[in-house]
Amino acid sequence: MRKQPDxxxxxxxxxxIPQQFIDDLMSRINIVDLINDFVPLRxxxxxxxxCCPFHDEKxxxxxxxxxxxxxxxFGCGIHGTAVGFLMEYExxxxxxxxxxxASRANLTVPNETNAENNPKSANLTxxxxxxxxxxxxxxxxxxxxxxxxxxVSYLKNRGLSGxxxxxxxxxxxxxxxxxxxxxxxxxxxxxxxxxxxxxxxxEKNHCYDRFRNRIMFPIRDTRGRVIGFGxxxxxxxxxxxxxxxxxxxxxxxxxxxxxxxxxxxDNHPDRLLVVxxxxxxxxxxxxxxxxxxxxxxxxxxxxxxxxxxRHTPEVVFCFDGDRAGIDAAWRALxxxxxxxxxxxxxxxxxxxxxxxxxxxVRKEGKAAFEHRISTADSLSTYLFEHLxxxxxxxxxxxxxxxxxxxxxxxxxxxxxxxxxxxxxELTARTQVNPNTLSKNTRNEEPAAHRQQKSYSNQKExxxxxxxxxxxxxxxxxxxxxxxxSLDISWLAEHKNTGAKVLLKLLEILHARPHLHTGGILxxxxxxxxxxxxxxxxxxxxxxxxxxxxxxxxxxLKLLQTEQQQEKNQALFNNPKPDFLTELSGLNYEERKEFMxxxxxxxxxxxx
Numbered sequence: 001m002r003k004q005p006d007x008x009x010x011x012x013x014x015x016x017i018p019q020q021f022i023d024d025l026m027s028r029i030n031i032v033d034l035i036n037d038f039v040p041l042r043x044x045x046x047x048x049x050x051c052c053p054f055h056d057e058k059x060x061x062x063x064x065x066x067x068x069x070x071x072x073x074f075g076c077g078i079h080g081t082a083v084g085f086l087m088e089y090e091x092x093x094x095x096x097x098x099x100x101x102a103s104r105a106n107l108t109v110p111n112e113t114n115a116e117n118n119p120k121s122a123n124l125t126x127x128x129x130x131x132x133x134x135x136x137x138x139x140x141x142x143x144x145x146x147x148x149x150x151x152v153s154y155l156k157n158r159g160l161s162g163x164x165x166x167x168x169x170x171x172x173x174x175x176x177x178x179x180x181x182x183x184x185x186x187x188x189x190x191x192x193x194x195x196x197x198x199x200x201x202x203e204k205n206h207c208y209d210r211f212r213n214r215i216m217f218p219i220r221d222t223r224g225r226v227i228g229f230g231x232x233x234x235x236x237x238x239x240x241x242x243x244x245x246x247x248x249x250x251x252x253x254x255x256x257x258x259x260x261x262x263x264x265x266d267n268h269p270d271r272l273l274v275v276x277x278x279x280x281x282x283x284x285x286x287x288x289x290x291x292x293x294x295x296x297x298x299x300x301x302x303x304x305x306x307x308x309x310r311h312t313p314e315v316v317f318c319f320d321g322d323r324a325g326i327d328a329a330w331r332a333l334x335x336x337x338x339x340x341x342x343x344x345x346x347x348x349x350x351x352x353x354x355x356x357x358x359x360x361v362r363k364e365g366k367a368a369f370e371h372r373i374s375t376a377d378s379l380s381t382y383l384f385e386h387l388x389x390x391x392x393x394x395x396x397x398x399x400x401x402x403x404x405x406x407x408x409x410x411x412x413x414x415x416x417x418x419x420x421x422x423x424x425e426l427t428a429r430t431q432v433n434p435n436t437l438s439k440n441t442r443n444e445e446p447a448a449h450r451q452q453k454s455y456s457n458q459k460e461x462x463x464x465x466x467x468x469x470x471x472x473x474x475x476x477x478x479x480x481x482x483x484x485s486l487d488i489s490w491l492a493e494h495k496n497t498g499a500k501v502l503l504k505l506l507e508i509l510h511a512r513p514h515l516h517t518g519g520i521l522x523x524x525x526x527x528x529x530x531x532x533x534x535x536x537x538x539x540x541x542x543x544x545x546x547x548x549x550x551x552x553x554x555x556l557k558l559l560q561t562e563q564q565q566e567k568n569q570a571l572f573n574n575p576k577p578d579f580l581t582e583l584s585g586l587n588y589e590e591r592k593e594f595m596x597x598x599x600x601x602x603x604x605x606x607x
Contacts, residue, residue: 027519041064050062050064070517091306158358280318468502476537
């Protein structure tokens with residue numbers, strides 16, 4: 001009888017979460033229920049369907065399989081498991097996705113391996129809990145502190161209502177050096193420092209509050225957890241605005257203030273408006289423009305852009321019309337270009353001198369402000385107008401200069417319809433041959449899409465379904481088949497590269513018969529074979545359900561015969577003196593196969 005493997009080395013060691021726990025978790029989570037919380041699904045035969053949340057489409061091509069615990073879009077090609085969906089849709093890391101699923105299943109994630117020796121695998125729950133506790137403390141201070149009247153007056157003078165202040169959990173950090181330490185206790189001093197809320201005073205080994213006499217704006221991640229704060233000073237101290245520093249859970253180049261609140265108002269907004277400050281976001285929300293977000297004291301980054309487009313097809317940047325605003329807009333455009341995939345839009349809105357969103361929306365109201373948003377310059381308009389400044393397009397030199405500048409930027413855009421239209425526009429402005437422009441703006445390498453592949457490529461792959469791939473496809477979509485294949489030792493000697501994958505699959509499923517398709521794929525989440533297996537999981541099996549077991553066993557028999565023929569051929573081509581001894585070691589069926597091979601060659605054995 002085949003020996004069960006002691007350990008199956010599939011798990012990414014960086015995950016530091018026991019594989020047995022992940023297996024158990026995957027068996028408890030229903031991917032249909034999970035995805036339906038984010039994207040309303042409708043039953044379609046044995047599966048569920050919806051318009052794909054990862055690309056624009058009018059006809060549903062996104063399917064979720066209850067039996068496979070797997071999702072797949074026939075439009076853009078993206079596919080994955082429950083863990084993969086949270087990582088793609090909610091932009092979670094692997095551990096975050098596991099913790100989220102565990103919470104849904106009322107399970108506690110076991111302590112991660114070697115957490116004390118590996119800071120990256122440390123348990124971050126105490127940090128999140130502390131930040132939430134401090135957030136409540138700041139809100140309480142705004143209501144009850146004896147010196148909070150100045151903070152309340154400031155908010156009222158800025159036109160903020162109590163309701164909007166409550167919605168965004170606005171609080172107050174009073175004067176003083178150790179308010180937080182007194183509130184949470186000395187035992188949490190190091191945690192306050194790690195969270196960026198306290199600063200260590202080296203010479204006396206003490207710490208003091210980072211935020212003092214400031215209006216406090218909690219910054220939340222897409223899951224709604226407080227990860228940091230922004231503070232607006234009430235007196236004459238500097239800086240005027242102060243953000244939390246980088247911490248294990250707060251990275252200002254990857255987070256956006258107000259995104260969580262915007263998604264609470266509308267989980268799939270038609271557009272998101274990027275503004276510069278906290279007060280702009282809050283003031284716009286008070287005027288029912290609830291889709292504004294703000295960068296956290298930095299220019300827009302590539303991570304910001306991907307995060308924005310994960311939640312909306314259109315991003316509108318809103319800037320002051322002064323030199324600083326124009327410079328910021330141009331930096332934002334440069335970050336946007338590489339993300340302009342099909343179906344995405346970007347616009348640029350410049351406000352009148354001396355105005356910001358906060359002041360302007362109060363002057364002219366929601367309708368007029370939203371009209372400005374709707375008529376903001378498109379990316380193409382802003383791009384060409386900016387590049388054309390100080391260039392005389394009536395001259396050959398001027399047109400050549402514009403073509404040279406624009407080509408370098410258009411090249412950054414992924415190939416597609418938008419890029420082609422920009423080339424057409426550049427041709428109209430410069431009269432340069434479009435073939436020349438296309439050649440000079442072509443991407444040398446296609447953009448990396450990780451899992452996504454075009455549907456046409458998938459159809460091409462369907463013509464290459466070998467017996468080995470077909471056997472793997474049958475098994476990964478019907479894991480119970482493994483229980484009907486007991487003798488698999490011969491696979492270890494098979495020359496086909498897929499034999500190792502098939503053997504590993506069978507070993508895993510013999511050891512873990514409860515795994516479904518999604519659980520199997522999660523075992524390969526950090527392996528190069530994951531994409532290959534995911535594609536086979538998406539393929540349609542044309543065999544009737546009643547015949548799948550018989551055909552699978554037939555495929556194994558065919559592959560075993562191939563392996564024996566290869567072995568016989570190798571024995572025949574490389575004869576040895578002890579041939580008869582080797583032949584005597586074969587069973588009756590194996591001897592028959594060997595003699596068939598010998599007969600086909602019409603060549604006498606020379607051993």
